[in-house]
Amino acid sequence: MGWEPAVGVGRPFPAHTRNPNSALSRGQAEPFPWGRVLHVLARHYENGTWRVPRLRERGAPAFAVLVSTLLSRRTRDEIVEIATLRLLERYPDPSSMARASIARIVRLIHGVGLERSKAEGIRGAARMITSRFGGKVPVTESALLQLPNVGPKTAHAVRVFAYRKPGVPVDVHMLRVTRRLGVVRGATIASAQVELARSVPVRLQGLLNPVLVQHGQNICQARRPRCPDCPISALCPRMGVDDPGVVPGRDS
Numbered sequence: 001m002g003w004e005p006a007v008g009v010g011r012p013f014p015a016h017t018r019n020p021n022s023a024l025s026r027g028q029a030e031p032f033p034w035g036r037v038l039h040v041l042a043r044h045y046e047n048g049t050w051r052v053p054r055l056r057e058r059g060a061p062a063f064a065v066l067v068s069t070l071l072s073r074r075t076r077d078e079i080v081e082i083a084t085l086r087l088l089e090r091y092p093d094p095s096s097m098a099r100a101s102i103a104r105i106v107r108l109i110h111g112v113g114l115e116r117s118k119a120e121g122i123r124g125a126a127r128m129i130t131s132r133f134g135g136k137v138p139v140t141e142s143a144l145l146q147l148p149n150v151g152p153k154t155a156h157a158v159r160v161f162a163y164r165k166p167g168v169p170v171d172v173h174m175l176r177v178t179r180r181l182g183v184v185r186g187a188t189i190a191s192a193q194v195e196l197a198r199s200v201p202v203r204l205q206g207l208l209n210p211v212l213v214q215h216g217q218n219i220c221q222a223r224r225p226r227c228p229d230c231p232i233s234a235l236c237p238r239m240g241v242d243d244p245g246v247v248p249g250r251d252s
Contacts, residue, residue: 032183034204037232041211044231051217054080055161055169056210062137062162063094063129066147069154069169070122075112083109087122094135097126121149139163152193157209166205168196173216174209180220182237 054068054077068084087108091097097105105119112118125147129137137158138144144155156167170193178184183199184192200208219226225241227233 032181032199033235034200034208037181037235038204038207038211040231041215042207045211045214045218050214051077053077053210053213053217055157056214058161058164058206060161062158063092063097063126064088065158065162066125066137066150066154067097067122069157070125070149071109071112071118072171073114073118079111083112091126094126094129094137097123098130100126118149124148125150137162139165141167151190153189156193160206160209164206166202168193168200168205169209170196171209171213172222173213173220176222177212177216177220180225180236180239180241181232182239 054072055065064084067088068080071083071087072080087105090108091100091105100123102116102119102123105123106115109115109118128147129135132146133143138147139159141152141155141159144150144158145152153169153171156169159165159167160169170189172189174196175184175189175192178192178196179187184195186192186195196208197205216222219230227236227238227241230236
């Protein structure tokens with residue numbers, strides 16, 4: 001399977017998120033109804049002109065997931081997708097990336113911001129993967145965290161989206177949504193990752209990121225949350241939202 005960015009809108013989630021007989025839909029008892037919440041959100045975004053997350057399909061090439069996540073810091077998804085495609089077209093694997101010059105990588109990822117730092121991190125990771133891990137992106141979190149510029153978010157993204165392992169890659173959208181839901185108390189991505197890894201059932205962790213990120217991109221937005229349009233509003237205490245009813249309609 002090649003690297004396929006999430007271009008276009010309204011792409012359905014994988015079939016198991018819509019199956020009424022799946023664990024996601026059977027209403028198993030949990031302290032917080034994660035199964036119900038994720039099922040309702042996945043169904044809500046099946047159709048329509050919604051923004052879609054950059055990472056959503058599991059089983060993507062591990063090096064592509066690693067590169068795109070390293071490029072994503074403080075950068076919009078559509079810019080990351082273009083830069084990832086451009087870079088991987090020239091250097092498709094750790095071995096070729098390890099031999100690339102920093103100047104060439106910087107030119108290929110122009111527009112993502114922090115280009116030199118990101119280029120050094122990507123090449124450094126590629127060199128370590130080549131020299132220490134036999135050219136294969138490692139699977140375990142402990143090994144992934146040895147790579148330059150790789151923190152828990154990137155490590156969990158690789159595990160979830162490349163290797164189909166449990167994990168909770170948290171970004172700013174997930175932090176915002178889970179804090180408003182009252183299921184996360186910490187104010188940082190790192191603390192949210194720890195809390196969610198403890199509270200979300202392992203069987204649901206692979207769905208958590210793509211579903212909540214899409215919700216944060218489209219309805220539970222930072223400045224103007226569209227609470228009247230939210231399909232899980234009945235379950236949400238709206239923590240930190242001053243007046244959810246004053247801004248109807250949709251942000252551009």
